Amino acid sequence: MHFEYSEKVQDLLARLQAFMAEHVYPAEATYYQQLQEDRWGEPPIMEALKQKARDAGLWNLFLPDEKYGAGLNNLEYAPLAEEMGRAIFASEVFNCSAPDTGNMEVLAQYGSEQQKKQWMEPLLRGEIRSAFAMTEPRVASSDATNIETSIVRDGDDYVINGHKFYISGLMNKRCDIMIVMGKTDPDNPNRHQQQSQILVPTKTPGVKIQRPMTVFGYDDAPEGHAEVVFSNVRVPAENLILGEGRGFEIAQGRLGPGRIHHCMRLIGQAQRALEMMAARAEQRTVFGRPMSKQGSVREDIAKSACEIEQARLLTLKAADKMDRHGNKAARDLIAMIKIVAPQMACTVIDRAIQIHGAAGLGQDFHLAQAYSYARTIRLADGPDQVHMMQLGRNLAAYFDTLEKAEA
Structure with a gap:
């Protein structure tokens, strides 16, 4: 696979990063404050952010069909999903949040024309x-x-x-x-x-x-x-x-891209936690010197950077194989990222919480909520054990067949 993104993707990523810096991060405190006033409604600032995203051409980035979205494949969308994943509510700003993304993908791929018109089109417009x-x-x-x-x-x-x-x-x-x-x-x-x-x-x-x-x-x-x-x-x-008895077929078509999205969003969360961890270690003094001078803190930062990059590259490899050979051919890599990325995010975010001390557990930083999100994904779209069971079964059968063929 090639690690250089096209000019189109580089442009979208640069615009998305600028949008996040200018509009999303500064809005985090206001978003959560407004949410206290109506827990199940949409905070007013969200609609304002959505309109800005529409105006900026950063809308429905996840759909590969240019008729509906940005026309990006899984590999091209992956870095955008990572960037949006850095803030827990950011994906919705760009109409790229689960479970809407998976539902729109299902309707785009399997829905009747009536179903698309009645439900997919309002979802694409962000109306529902x-x-x-x-x-x-x-x-x-x-x-x-x-x-x-x-x-x-x-x-x-x-x-x-x-x-x-x-x-x-x-x-x-x-x-x-x-x-x-x-x-x-x-x-x-x-x-x-x-x-x-x-x-x-x-x-x-x-x-x-x-x-x-x-x-x-x-x-x-x-x-x-x-x-x-x-x-x-x-x-x-x-x-x-689609028809009676087609539920699993639909689910398999939905889950491949969805797992890429989940894993890349988690990598975005872990990357932000790493950056927060490193900055905190430089800014805080313990026992007469910055935390970053402590060997165990340096080790946590270094291990986190390695683990994030490993998960990122594995997820990109899975996305690339899906694009070139289809979801079924990439199933082992999809299982691997679903095993690796959520556990990695839990570990990295936990280290960041530890380095932030008591503050890492509270509402002044988003780390506690980020950990809750990462831990949830170890169950969502299939628990770790199911993916390990299927991956182990596939690998055992593959290498057994390989050995017999070489005998």
């Missing part, structure tokens, strides 16, 4: 927000074939019954649509053809939001993570995406 509902409290959802939510055909409708939780984005007042994964054919002998995905407007009768779930005590407003019950929720049959 969305959620993706898969995880359930009663089953181990790390194995998605376990999900129990039923999607049953009844004439011209589907009727949905089930219980979901940690549904990111659903608490937001502007969340108008969910993509719900459930079973249309629970008795199919192929466990990966039992599931389907269907569009459910959040205001549909029978959709009952029970409560917001917290992560390490954070409610992650204004998106939040909802616990929701579906009680005889009826939606038109045309809301089904």
Whole structure:
């Protein structure tokens, strides 16, 4: 792979970095202050930032189809995702935040023309927000074939019954649509053809939001993570995406790019934590000399820089292979980055917290919230153990076949 970005990407990255410096970082304190006034609404400063981003041509950068977005592939988008990831709310400023990105990708790739017009176009314009509902409290959802939510055909409708939780984005007042994964054919002998995905407007009768779930005590407003019950929720049959039994196929198409986005955003968080750690070590004096003179502090800074660069290069390699050979061919590299990047971010951010002392735990720095976010991604889009299980299985089979062929 080539490590030099095209002029187009370099220009976008330079403009994005300038925008972050001029508009996003100075707005962080105001954003969180306004959020206290309406936890599930959109802080006024967010809409102002979005308009500035639209005017600057920094909008929908994630979509590879130029009809909808910037026309960037995974490798080209990766450094932009890293830059946006440095501030937890920044991706939304550019209409590049999860789960909206994944939902728009699903609709762009698999949606009908009606579904695109009704839901994707308002999402592209940033007029509404969305959620993706898969995880359930009663089953181990790390194995998605376990999900129990039923999607049953009844004439011209589907009727949905089930219980979901940690549904990111659903608490937001502007969340108008969910993509719900459930079973249309629970008795199919192929466990990966039992599931389907269907569009459910959040205001549909029978959709009952029970409560917001917290992560390490954070409610992650204004998106939040909802616990929701579906009680005889009826939606038109045309809301089904692609067809019955195609839920896993859709999920696999969604998750490859999504994992690149998650990992690069985490690398952005870790890079910012490293910079904060290094600056803090220079500025604080302990036992009569700057912290940066302490050997253990220098080691933490050095190890963090190495680990961030390793994760960055591995993620870029995965993105490049996806672009050149497809998601399936890159599945082992995608598993590797999902194992490596969240753990790396947790480790680096934890070191930064330690070097900041008690202040690192509080609200004056964003490190505690950043750690919560990084720790969440060790579970989101599949827990570490699932990726290690699949990667180990694939590698064992590959090298066994290789050895037999050489014998």
